[in-house]
Amino acid sequence: MAAKRVLVIILWVCGVASCAWAQQPQPDSASENIPSISRLREVAPTDPGERLAYKQELYRFLEELRENPLYTHVGFFLGPRLQLGQMELQDGNHAAALSQLQRAVSYIQLLQASPNGVAKRWPEVKYLEEAEVMVAECLHKLQQRDQAAETYAKVIERLRQAQPGKPTVLATALHSSAALAAEQRDMALARRYMRESAELSLTLPGVTADLIADRLKALLQVAAVDPGADGARELVNQALEAARRSDLVRGLPASHLELLNAALAFHMKTGDLQSARQTLEASQPVDAAAAAAASGLSLALVLRQLELAARLGDEDPFHDGWEAIRHQATSLPAAQRDVFAEHARAMAWESIDAAIAELGQEGDRAFRAREVTELSASLLVPLLEPENPRSRFVRLQEGFWQLMTIDTPSARLSFENLLQQDTGTAEDAWLRAFATLMLGWVHALQRHDDVAIALGKDALNAFRSQQAAGTVADCSRACVDIARLALTGEGMAYRMLTDWLIRAGRLSEAQQLLLVLREDELAESMRWGSALPSSDSRAALTGLELDRFRGFYRLREQQAALAHERLQLQAQQAAGRLDGAGRARLQQISRLEAEELKPAVSRFLQGLDSAMAVNADTVVVQNSASVRAEATQIQRDIDKWAREAPLARAVGVQYLVGRENLSILVTVPGLSPIARQLPIPRAELYNAVYTAQTLMRTPLSAPNLLRPALQRLHALLLAPIENDLRRMGTHTLLLSLDDRLRQLPFAALIGTDGRHVIEDYAIALYNEATSGMPTPGRSRDWRVAAMGTSKAVGGLPALMAVPAELAEVVRVSRSGGQTFLDGQFTRATLDRALTQRSTAPFNVLHLASHFVLRPGDAGASTLFLGDGTSISLAEISRRQFDFRGFELVVYSACETGVAGGRTANGMEMESLSALTRRQGAATVLGTLWKVSDTSVARAMATFYDQSARGGDSLADTLRQTQLAMLRGERGTSASHRHPFHWAPFVLMGNWR
Numbered sequence: 001m002a003a004k005r006v007l008v009i010i011l012w013v014c015g016v017a018s019c020a021w022a023q024q025p026q027p028d029s030a031s032e033n034i035p036s037i038s039r040l041r042e043v044a045p046t047d048p049g050e051r052l053a054y055k056q057e058l059y060r061f062l063e064e065l066r067e068n069p070l071y072t073h074v075g076f077f078l079g080p081r082l083q084l085g086q087m088e089l090q091d092g093n094h095a096a097a098l099s100q101l102q103r104a105v106s107y108i109q110l111l112q113a114s115p116n117g118v119a120k121r122w123p124e125v126k127y128l129e130e131a132e133v134m135v136a137e138c139l140h141k142l143q144q145r146d147q148a149a150e151t152y153a154k155v156i157e158r159l160r161q162a163q164p165g166k167p168t169v170l171a172t173a174l175h176s177s178a179a180l181a182a183e184q185r186d187m188a189l190a191r192r193y194m195r196e197s198a199e200l201s202l203t204l205p206g207v208t209a210d211l212i213a214d215r216l217k218a219l220l221q222v223a224a225v226d227p228g229a230d231g232a233r234e235l236v237n238q239a240l241e242a243a244r245r246s247d248l249v250r251g252l253p254a255s256h257l258e259l260l261n262a263a264l265a266f267h268m269k270t271g272d273l274q275s276a277r278q279t280l281e282a283s284q285p286v287d288a289a290a291a292a293a294a295s296g297l298s299l300a301l302v303l304r305q306l307e308l309a310a311r312l313g314d315e316d317p318f319h320d321g322w323e324a325i326r327h328q329a330t331s332l333p334a335a336q337r338d339v340f341a342e343h344a345r346a347m348a349w350e351s352i353d354a355a356i357a358e359l360g361q362e363g364d365r366a367f368r369a370r371e372v373t374e375l376s377a378s379l380l381v382p383l384l385e386p387e388n389p390r391s392r393f394v395r396l397q398e399g400f401w402q403l404m405t406i407d408t409p410s411a412r413l414s415f416e417n418l419l420q421q422d423t424g425t426a427e428d429a430w431l432r433a434f435a436t437l438m439l440g441w442v443h444a445l446q447r448h449d450d451v452a453i454a455l456g457k458d459a460l461n462a463f464r465s466q467q468a469a470g471t472v473a474d475c476s477r478a479c480v481d482i483a484r485l486a487l488t489g490e491g492m493a494y495r496m497l498t499d500w501l502i503r504a505g506r507l508s509e510a511q512q513l514l515l516v517l518r519e520d521e522l523a524e525s526m527r528w529g530s531a532l533p534s535s536d537s538r539a540a541l542t543g544l545e546l547d548r549f550r551g552f553y554r555l556r557e558q559q560a561a562l563a564h565e566r567l568q569l570q571a572q573q574a575a576g577r578l579d580g581a582g583r584a585r586l587q588q589i590s591r592l593e594a595e596e597l598k599p600a601v602s603r604f605l606q607g608l609d610s611a612m613a614v615n616a617d618t619v620v621v622q623n624s625a626s627v628r629a630e631a632t633q634i635q636r637d638i639d640k641w642a643r644e645a646p647l648a649r650a651v652g653v654q655y656l657v658g659r660e661n662l663s664i665l666v667t668v669p670g671l672s673p674i675a676r677q678l679p680i681p682r683a684e685l686y687n688a689v690y691t692a693q694t695l696m697r698t699p700l701s702a703p704n705l706l707r708p709a710l711q712r713l714h715a716l717l718l719a720p721i722e723n724d725l726r727r728m729g730t731h732t733l734l735l736s737l738d739d740r741l742r743q744l745p746f747a748a749l750i751g752t753d754g755r756h757v758i759e760d761y762a763i764a765l766y767n768e769a770t771s772g773m774p775t776p777g778r779s780r781d782w783r784v785a786a787m788g789t790s791k792a793v794g795g796l797p798a799l800m801a802v803p804a805e806l807a808e809v810v811r812v813s814r815s816g817g818q819t820f821l822d823g824q825f826t827r828a829t830l831d832r833a834l835t836q837r838s839t840a841p842f843n844v845l846h847l848a849s850h851f852v853l854r855p856g857d858a859g860a861s862t863l864f865l866g867d868g869t870s871i872s873l874a875e876i877s878r879r880q881f882d883f884r885g886f887e888l889v890v891y892s893a894c895e896t897g898v899a900g901g902r903t904a905n906g907m908e909m910e911s912l913s914a915l916t917r918r919q920g921a922a923t924v925l926g927t928l929w930k931v932s933d934t935s936v937a938r939a940m941a942t943f944y945d946q947s948a949r950g951g952d953s954l955a956d957t958l959r960q961t962q963l964a965m966l967r968g969e970r971g972t973s974a975s976h977r978h979p980f981h982w983a984p985f986v987l988m989g990n991w992r
């Protein structure tokens with residue numbers, strides 16, 4: 001992957017450094033007395049045996065220097081350590097490379113600080129930045145990502161200011177740092193650095209076509225990680241335009257075709273088929289003779305054109321041309337056949353994004369993907385060893401499309417075959433986790449629910465273990481498609497497993513899993529700043545599952561142990577250090593795997609149906625609360641609130657959106673949860689949500705359009721449990737929402753009686769992940785720090801009603817407070833309010849400003865301050881803003897309550913409000929869409945005034961505020977009766 005290729009320039013530059021050290025006379029004439037110096041080479045050998053011997057010679061040489069009292073000066077050690085560090089890094093020995101390079105960096109810094117021009121005697125001193133970039137690369141590969149990012153940032157800053165500059169090194173540092181930022185999900189930084197690296201590379205003197213093409217392809221790769229994000233499309237267009245301008249790239253047909261193929265893949269993955277067609281039409285033709293040399297790529301591009309035509313609605317060219325493509329592919333030379341097969345396989349796999357998003361992808365597209373995958377497999381697999389990652393991945397891909405085309409017998413066989421082997425690598429661990437989940441899906445389709453659940457738990461725990469071990473970066477450099485599984489599989493496993501548990505009636509386990517899911521979604525949303533780890537909870541197995549799977553776990557432990565031993569022996573073999581006993585052991589491991597472990601795993605998997613088919617009594621035990629003796633978090637909360645706030649009559653309602661089903665769990669005091677699983681397809685529900693959202697966000701939308709849309713959503717979401725709610729005498733709804741339902745204000749929905757939900761219930765959002773956090777007692781003796789901006793900032797309009805809003809908020813609060821408007825609302829002011837509550841004892845924070853949400857991109861989602869600066873979600877997470885002690889934080893800003901879409905791994909990015917709650921605020925009030933500042937000011941004044949009167953819960957206080965606006969009461973006007981003005985306000989946290 002790109003992270004590996006970025007070393008090319010660095011290694012070349014450091015090779016120059018090593019040569020300079022080896023060729024020039026040493027500063028002390030006594031160097032002639034060191035006999036080993038004559039054996040040092042300008043260029044390190046490539047033969048593994050010779051290379052190992054040469055490194056050993058270098059280590060001996062350094063030892064001789066250390067033992068010779070004439071050579072204590074660090075300058076003598078500098079060149080050898082640079083060359084040795086470079087070689088160890090090339091060979092993948094990252095810890096050894098880091099040790100040598102860090103010492104070399106410290107020597108250079110010591111020499112630079114020396115007086116009297118000492119540094120000039122050692123030419124290697126000028127390679128400080130090259131050495132530091134290699135140090136950062138070592139840290140990166142050793143999973144020390146924060147240190148690597150810090151090192152890259154420092155060297156990039158110094159290179160920007162260096163005179164004379166080092167554009168080659170700067171381009172490489174930017175490129176490597178961008179790859180790291182992409183792994184850390186900071187896509188805004190990744191896109192910015194990758195763009196700058198590509199632009200700089202195009203201007204380098206003597207740059208090669210290969211390097212330019214690599215940099216442009218890296219631009220496309222970064223864009224493809226998060227194709228829906230702001231700036232992704234610009235990266236694609238920039239790469240294509242640069243390729244068109246570059247004579248070097250045009251003269252490199254393989255790279256030209258690869259860039260075109262990657263750009264088409266980007267547009268097709270994002271569903272922008274018209275842009276894909278325009279890109280194809282605008283592409284410059286490649287010389288026929290040159291294209292013949294890249295025939296595998298040319299044929300792959302023809303196949304993509306046929307797929308594009310099919311997706312545009314004309315499938316005849318694909319079906320008519322498919323047999324010709326098959327014949328041409330099998331007739332290609334071996335090397336070109338491999339190129340075509342890999343590109344074709346990757347094209348088929350692009351459809352997984354849609355398939356995973358919908359948990360299924362039937363129809364012609366899936367059948368085409370299966371045909372292309374099977375052709376790729378027939379070309380690739382015979383050339384590869386069975387344990388080769390590419391071979392195993394294409395087998396996984398075959399099984400996936402077999403499942404998508406409802407060929408469950410073939411899919412089951414494919415996944416079971418994959419699980420019979422463990423190659424011992426990080427990417428294979430992810431692959432086997434995904435195969436286990438898919439095998440669970442096969443059993444779910446066959447209505448073997450208990451088998452599906454057990455396999456789903458096993459897959460989820462495997463995903464979590466690998467995520468905790470930090471192996472995503474390793475597999476991303478080995479196989480980008482496996483990295484995609486690593487990023488998406490965990491979120492997919494949560495939803496599938498929860499759906500299976502609800503269908504099987506195992507509700508307490510489903511609720512416990514929802515708690516872990518919410519914890520991970522919030523931790524994922526905060527990971528841009530490395531603020532929180534994911535929850536360490538695992539999907540607990542029942543006694544029956546433990547009993548039935550005990551033998552399988554023993555087999556898997558034996559697989560893992562043998563795989564680990566085999567990898568060690570193979571490494572020795574590759575280095576030419578494997579003796580006769582080692583070779584015999586390697587053969588013995590192969591026999592044990594083939595003759596004992598594989599058949600044993602196969603027998604277990606094939607017998608799962610009968611193993612999990614138990615008598616009725618055992619099923620009752622399994623489906624009880626035997627997994628966890630204690631009640632679930634939401635049950636404990638509802639029971640507690642029934643005791644502490646009986647008049648609120650609070651009920652918890654959890655929603656989980658599946659591809660074909662909507663699951664609703666209702667938790668009431670003192671009773672078992674009530675489950676409703678309804679045959680409502682996700683697409684139908686989301687269409688209804690989108691229609692209602694669009695109408696609610698338009699203040700002039702016609703009532704004859706809006707009311708039916710809100711009634712339709714009520715019928716889908718609340719009508720199925722309405723009798724349950726009425727029977728329990730419910731007054732307060734605590735909603736745990738999933739996916740796009742988080743963008744929906746339930747308060748506005750309209751029942752069959754024509755009443756809005758808010759007219760019957762108080763509403764607050766419930767998050768399982770933050771419900772157990774300690775909260776300060778509710779005093780209502782509020783001292784408000786009211787901060788805001790009334791000026792235009794960041795290209796956004798002025799908020800003219802903010803000054804009056806802040807003044808009114810402070811005026812109606814019982815204990816008053818202080819306003820901080822425009823230039824007084826700075827980062828320093830906010831920091832003081834958060835950190836110096838003893839001298840400025842505020843217990844309510846009110847922020848009235850603009851908030852810009854960039855879905856899935858915390859670095860670009862920003863809250864604007866009064867002085868024109870801004871703070872991003874990522875920074876709020878990274879700096880760990882301390883909101884503890886605040887009874888209430890109010891974001892009187894746009895979209896502060898909206899969850900920001902899905903992150904790269906399929907987790908929901910939490911809102912600014914949820915992040916604030918996680919960082920200590922007792923209660924947070926936010927908004928779901930952009931509201932006029934005049935209606936927000938009126939709503940805030942009413943809310944604070946109602947709260948100052950006391951008596952009601954905060955949920956009821958918000959309800960009374962919304963009812964006043966709905967009815968045109970308490971100073972509000974008739975123009976505020978539209979849901980646009982009153983519906984977007986949402987409360988989370990301590991609602992009492």
